[in-house]
Amino acid sequence: MKALLAILATLAAAGVSANVAAATxxxxxxxxxxxxxxxxxxxxxxxxxxxxxxxxxGQAGAEDKLVDKVKKGGSGSFGPVPMSPNPQVPDADVRTLVKWVLAQ
Structure with a gap:
């Protein structure tokens, strides 16, 4: 059990999602x-x-810009309410979410 937890912690630190089954x-x-x-x-x-x-x-670099905004937070793009930073979300999951949002 300790070995599994160590592996999951290492993956999380590297920004790899610990979701075993691929989440939508x-x-x-x-x-x-x-x-x-x-x-x-x-x-x-x-x-x-x-x-x-x-x-x-159609904006070049939009995906990377939004990944950064999700991780660090931001404000001003859609009004005065700021978006809270989400540093706890693994990079792979943020990228999946951003791609999905941009595909709407």
């Missing part, structure tokens, strides 16, 4: 509480995922 992006959004502030098609506290996709459609 919608499941990841629920798991990491994205849906507390966002929804797919309606503004909640933050913009809808469809609004984010529309704003960044």
């Amino acid at each position: 992006p919608a499941e990841l959004a629920k798991q990491y509480n994205c849906l507390a502030c966002h929804s797919v098609d309606k503004k909640v506290v933050g913009p809808s995922f469809k609004d984010v996709a529309a704003k960044y459609k």
